Amino acid sequence: QVQLVESGGGLVQAGGSLRLSCEVSGRDFSSHAMGWFRQAPGKEREFAAGISWTGGSTDYADSVKGRFTISRDNAKNTVYLQMNSLKPEDTAEYYCAADLRWRVWPRPKYDYWGQGTQVTVSS
Numbered sequence: 001q002v003q004l005v006e007s008g009g010g011l012v013q014a015g016g017s018l019r020l021s022c023e024v025s026g027r028d029f030s031s032h033a034m035g036w037f038r039q040a041p042g043k044e045r046e047f048a049a050g051i052s053w054t055g056g057s058t059d060y061a062d063s064v065k066g067r068f069t070i071s072r073d074n075a076k077n078t079v080y081l082q083m084n085s086l087k088p089e090d091t092a093e094y095y096c097a098a099d100l101r102w103r104v105w106p107r108p109k110y111d112y113w114g115q116g117t118q119v120t121v122s123s
């Protein structure tokens with residue numbers, strides 16, 4: 001059974017940084033696109049960043065481009081989201097997601113989710 005476990009969330013001041021991690025088990029991690037989504041209170045879940053199975057291609061929402069960096073370590077079955085220059089509007093629950101189809105990029109369809117980790121940015 002596939003399991004995605006996020007960590008690294010917390011409380012940070014505006015302008016600060018956090019790094020989220022998502023460890024994947026139960027699947028050949030290296031053959032699947034991965035992504036990060038977020039959901040703020042009262043809002044719908046939105047895409048933040050995605051990365052191809054090789055790590056050679058990435059995609060970002062305009063709202064995080066230039067501030068967030070997605071990366072992956074296939075040897076550790078882990079995908080990361082480095083978040084810099086955080087803003088109060090980045091406050092949300094952050095979810096790791098996987099496209100369980102084999103080696104699909106571009107236009108992945110994320111259909112498996114972790115439980116989320118909370119990020120709170122104070123002004």
